[in-house]
Amino acid sequence: MILKGNLFNPKSRFCITPYLFLLLPFAAYTVFLVYPMVYSLFISLFEWNGMSDRKTFVGLANYAYELMDDSVFWIGLKNNLKWSILFLILPVVLGLLLAILLNSRFPGSGVLRTSIFLPVVLSVTAVGLMWRWVYDPNVGLINNALKWISNGRLSFNWYSDPGNVIIYLILASSWSYTGMAMILFAAGIKSVPSSVLEAAILDGASPRQRLIYILLPQLRNTLNVVIVYTMTTSFKVFDLVYVMTGGGPGRMTNVLASLSYDTVFSYFEYGRGSAIAWMMTLILLLLSSVVNRLVSMQRN
Amino acid sequence: MGNHSVSYNIRQTVVFAIALLLAFIWLLPLFYLLNAALKPASEFYTRSFFTIVEAPTLINFVDAWTKIRIYYLNSALNVLVSVPFGIFISSLGAYALARYSIKGQNLLVAYFLLGMLLPAHVTLLPNYLTMKNLGLLDTRLGLFILYTVFNIPFCMYMLRAQFLGIDRGIEESALIDGANSWQVYSRIALPMVMPAAVISGLLCFVSVWNDLVFAITFVQDNMKLPVTAGLLQFVGEFTASYEKITAGVLISALPIIIVFLLFQKHIITGMAEGALKG
Incomplete structure (x- = not known):
């Protein structure tokens, strides 16, 4: 009885209740999300063809190969960068304008x-097929x-x-x-x-002065978040490529x-x-920290 | 005065018309698709694809439905199992991290946010190997597990914020009255955060229903594919029957469109919060 009181009493130093609550989510999350990330980093240091269990430790050779000898890696990286830049130019600017416009209520807003x-909530499969259909010659x-x-x-002809x-x-x-982008800015404006x-x-x-001198400077934090989120999103892109082109024409x-x-x-x-996946992750983390640094430098 | 209100009404009407026009242009791809899906094959192939449908028919939807019904059922099963279960186990963790003071609490909170920060792509191969070892490749259970786990970071974040926001006075008096921790959690705390749990569930529904990459990685069996991956099979099979493919795309998106129109405000708020956290 005393023991039970100690283990399950929230006031006790030896209370195990929170750990019992945490057990299931912690175990599932660790086994299927955190462990795979770590294990992937480990695999990236080996040459392993997947057919057998034989792995040969090669250090950073996979990373070196991708950076020096794989032209497709550079095509991919450039495409991710194009994705980031065009995203920042088109949907982000449009989203900001729409958020400002829709901040006031009007008929039809x-x-x-x-x-x-x-379109945000539609599956990328549906969006991809729809746009293949828009572009089809x-x-x-x-x-x-x-x-x-x-x-x-x-x-x-989009393939020309x-x-x-x-x-x-x-x-x-x-x-x-x-x-x-629109709803992120709308949250900022609110x-x-x-x-x-x-x-x-x-x-x-x-109204124009209020926009330029009051609202936009106040949105600086939001802008920071949106830029980081946009770049992260552009570096995670996969589904749309898979559905619309499969990486082609060529690669x-x-x-x-x-x-x-x-x-x-x-x-x-x-x-x-695995090395490619981890480089993608590292670039993504690097870019977000650079943006954060730039924004905080500007503030000082 | 009368003159003023007339011109005011006209201006309102013009603004409304412009807003509707912009909305229409934005959704034009969707309407183009719908237009094609409503055309009978005869009209579709004899006239220009560009014309507005003359004799609308639902035959394409019926044909597409018989083909993707099985995928639909699979998607529904994925949602019905993994969403409630994901919310439940997330609420356990969220409750522990909101109500108890434990060592390394902040570290644990950060640990659970990791999953929102790093790309899920990194986990695909190791999880493929794990699933293979567990004999869970090509099974529904394998997908249930992955969908459940990958919704944990977001749900835990949302639910912990909710638990922190409610007054713990009732819970404490229940403890004094002799209720045990589990009863306090399940009978008092959980019901109080139910609205937030439902909203998190809606967002999980969207993400599970729309998933493609887990489906194509962990399932090869045609009979177990969810509707996103099944739709691609369907496209491969009917490359020439555009009018049926368009109907299939629309059917696949229908549950999402309905849920979105019903709970728009909650979905938008939840998505913005999730993105701002990540």
């Missing part, structure tokens, strides 16, 4: 907000619209220049990312104290995640595939 955000929306407008003189296909993927992805804005109105600031539309996936599950190069 609800419908507009719902429409912009809807035969049945596609864009080509048919062009032909209809120009009486058949203009045409559009293999170097540009990645841009069309990013544009399709921007369609669903704009809503995400957190600006209304007293600040009211004071500006009393001082006779015009031109690979991103690091799809390259890592193919290296592991199609070419059975377990070590190299």
Whole structure:
């Protein structure tokens, strides 16, 4: 009885109750999420073809190979960077404008907000198939619209220049990312104290002045978060590439995640595939810490 | 005065029309898809793809449904098992980290956030090997486990914030009255955070229903694929039957669209919170 009182009494130093509560989530999370991350880092140091159990320790050779000898790695990295940059230019700017616009209520604002955000919750499979359908040279929306407008003189084929296909993927992805950027900015705008804005109105600031001198400086933290989140998202991209091109034509539309996936599950190069996945992770962490550093430097 | 309100009404109407137009342009890909899905094959292949449907039919939806019904059922099972279970075990951990003071508490909180920060892609190969060793490749159980675990970081974060936000007075008086810790958790604390648990569940529903990468990695058996991966099979099989593929895409998205329209506000808030944390 005394023992039980000690072990299960929240006031006791030897209370085990919280550990019992934590047992199941901690165990499941560790086995299927944390351990795989660590084990993946371990695998990246070995040459392992996946067919046998034989692993040969090669140190950082997989990393060196990817950086020096694998041209597809650089295609993938460049595509991830293009994805980040275009995301920051298109959906993020558009999302900011929409968040400002939709901050005030007007007839139809609800419908507009719902429409912009809807693509965010659709599966990437659905979004990818839909945009393949928009781009398709035969049945596609864009080509048919062009032909209809120009009486058949203009045409559009998204595969005509293999170097540009990645841009069309990013544009399709921007369609669903704009809503995400919009709600992140909207959350930021909502957190600006209304007293600040009211004071500006009393001082006779015009709506444009309020936007430029009051609202945008207050959104700096939000902007920081959005930039980091956007880059992280662009470096994790996989599904859309898998659905829309599978990395082709050639291997031109690979991103690091799809390259890592193919290296592991199609070419059975377990070590190299894991090295790619970890480089992707490291680049992502590095970029976010650089952005955070830059923003805090600017503040001082 | 009358004049003023008339011009005011006109302006409101114009603003409304512009907003609707913008919304329509944004969703144009979706409407183009719907237009194609409603066309009978005869109309689809004899006339331009661009024309607006003349004799709408549901035959494409019926055909697509018979093909993807099985995938649909699999997706529904994934959601029905892994979402409630994920919420439940997350609530256990969240409760412990919100209500008890334990050594290394902050470290544990950070430990559980790790999963939101690092890309899940890193875990695919090791989990593939684990599943293989456990004989769980190509099984529903394997997917249930992964979906449950990968929702833990987000749900724990949301639920811990909720537990911290409610007054612990009732729980303490229940303890004094002789209730044990489990009763306090299950009868008092959990019901109080139920609204937040339901919202977290909605977001987990979206993420599980929309998952593609776990499905294609851990399941090869056609009969066990969820609707996202099944849809790609369906596309491969019917590359030429565009009108059926478009119907399939729309059917696959329907539950998400309905849930979104019903709980829009909660989903938007939850997603923003999750992203701001990650």
